[in-house]
Amino acid sequence: MPVALLTDGAFSAEVLAHPGLVVVDIWAEWCTPCRALVPIFEALADRYNGRVRVAKLDADANVEVVTRYDVRALPTVLMFQGGVLVERLSGARSIGTYTDAIDAHLARGDAGAIAVSSVERPMAAPAPANAESGAIREARQLLANDEATLVFKHSSSCPISFMAKRQYDQFLVANPDVPTRLVIVQKERELSNALETVSRLRHASPQAFIVREGHVLWDASHDDITQPHLEAAFVALRPPA
Structure with a gap:
């Protein structure tokens, strides 16, 4: 399965509205380390075909997403579960690093994200x-x-x-x-x-x-x-x- 190409305009529909796990490679044409991820992401797309959406986004052409998620290094891989950012991996990593992270999130089926104070505050009761x-x-x-x-x-x-x-x-x-x-x-x-x-x-x-x-x-x-x-x-x- 080919790696999907994302844009600022399609990001909400393709990533944030997706109920499952989405792995996004944020790259740039001039970025030498980014080239190392090309075969890795193609392999991930094939390995997780039908279970994980694997995509890439050109940082130079899609500044809105880069700004929104405070991407400061290239390549940066963002993982979203149910529209929520659950993992950020900066720099080119081995395929094993990505598969370990993906498998962990698939196993948890989590929605991922972060947060500390001396008194915990419960969430508001869910509305219909x-x-x-x-x-x-x-x-x-x-x-x-x-x-x-x-x-x-x-x-x-x-x-x-x-x-x-x-x-x-x-x-x-x-x-x-x-x-x-x-x-x-x-x-x-x-x-x-x-x-x-x-x-x-x-x-x-x-x-x-x-x-x-x-x-x-x-x-x-x-x-x-x-x-x-x-x-x-x-x-x-x-x-x-």
Whole structure:
């Protein structure tokens, strides 16, 4: 089965609306390491034909997706389960790395994503399915991930938010395997509001919080969003040695 070619315009329908696992290779023509993934992704498409959607997206031609998911290195492979980002692998890896990750997500059938605070906050009670908007469903799926996931709400018009995002960016560079979701409030107002509703966290921007299995485990806003604070939050989530 050939590797599917994605665009910004088709991303929501082909990836976010897909109920199963989607593996996306984000590449560029000029990127030498990206070429190493061409035969690997062709092999993955054949191996998981009918079980996993395997696709690629040209970073230079599709800036919206690259910005939305804060892709900072090429190649970057993003894995989505039920429309939720569950894994990020930066740099060219061996085929075994990808098959191990894919097999793990298939075994779990999870919706994946990230998140720590001293008091856990349960998710809001689910509304009838026919009453939920797409944004509410995405917010619920994001919080339902069984891996700690970092959500960052960014205001593109706020100087404080730009400073906080710099700290967030530095954290991601140092921790590229941490699942994350960047929400640009001006572009994703409905999702931002849905996250407030589902998480029961009063909206702020900038705002960062870590979620896992329906709970907000940690949250911060404004000047409290720093790389050291994020590092400490994730350290606190690790099981004791």
